Amino acid sequence: MSGYTHPETLVDTSWVADHLQDPNVRLIEADEDILLYEIGHIPGAVKLDWHVDVQDLVSRDFVDKEGFERLMSRWGISNDTTIVLYGDKNNWYAAYSFWLFTQYGHKSLKILNGGRAKWEAEGRPYTKEVPHYAPATYHAQDADESIRAFRDQVAAGLKDPNRRLIDVRSPQEYSGELLHMVNYPQEGAQRGGHIPGAKNIPWATAANSDGTFKSVEELRQIYEDKDITPDKDVVTYCRIGERSAHTWFVLTQLLGYPQVRNYDGSWTEWGSLVRAPIEKP
Known part of the structure; x- marks a missing residue:
């Protein structure tokens, strides 16, 4: 990661492994193949289904500010939570999520460098257990377009x-x-x-x-x-x-x-x- 302008926006698999029990970190899996999460995911990670969770129900657009706040609250994410995004296809949808979350002003955003493929290649643990978090209070900014x-x-x-x-x-x-x-x-x-x-x-x-x-x-x-x-x-x-x-x-x-x-x-x-x-x- 040497030389990147914002190296803090990337974490490696070891960092994630060391923070699996950190209550101030929330892992979000965002895949192109939406069935992968059920097959197995990093312990503690929640699932972002791009076909449902962040889409407006009527127009071709994203959820509005209030919809984004409800989504974050549902996952127990507050404004101070560090979000780590990862997924398949070399993090297509993780990067897409990073871009969308940036619009709504979340400050501490990171991507797991290498995504699912890197985690799997290193033989790191997966689980099928779906975590449940207490709702949090979240305040988004107006979308920065x-x-x-x-x-x-x-x-x-x-x-x-x-x-x-x-x-x-x-x-x-x-x-x-x-x-x-x-x-x-x-x-x-x-x-x-x-x-x-x-x-x-x-x-x-x-x-x-x-x-x-x-x-x-x-x-x-x-x-x-x-x-x-x-x-x-x-x-x-x-x-x-x-x-x-x-x-x-x-x-x-x-x-x-x-x-x-x-x-x-x-x-x-x-x-x-x-x-x-x-x-x-």
Whole structure:
């Protein structure tokens, strides 16, 4: 973790193991595969189901401030609790959760570097026991949407010479060859391709084979080689915002880029917009 701008936002497996009984630490598992938690999870961890827990019931949006407060209270989390997020797929949804929780102003947020894969590879314990915590009092701030991009903002910046778009999807999705990912038909769009001017830097290029984040030197080279530099206004996107939140985390927390927003509408929105410009090779 040497050299990261905010090394305090990452913890390793040993740190988590040492804090399993710490009442001021709450582990939250956020997976792409929502059945993994029931198969086994880190002792004391609660389950965040992205399909239910943080979604508005009517519009395509997140829970509002009051809904977020109820969720934190239900898990026994107060404003002073240290939250450690982890999950599968190299922490896709853990990073997505970090991004959302940041909007509502939670201060002590961390990600388990390497997620489930690292914990499992080291043979550390899992449990099927679901913890129950006494409700806590939680006060969220109004959502800080300065780290969130919306479609009109993306469209308005297409000709901005200081704007940089990062498409973190696979090259096949970026080219339009793959209209929707296998097993993810709900993330499809009417058209394939990418937003004009977007650079294709797949999210996984930032991760090592064990799921941990690459060194600061490696990360800088990945992005600076594509002219993604700290002085630029950067917007990340994928299909629904979870993979691009992983890149948002890398740029803001590990490399310290000051102007990065995650476009969570992403390709499921842009690829179905009437008359929205699309590029293909």
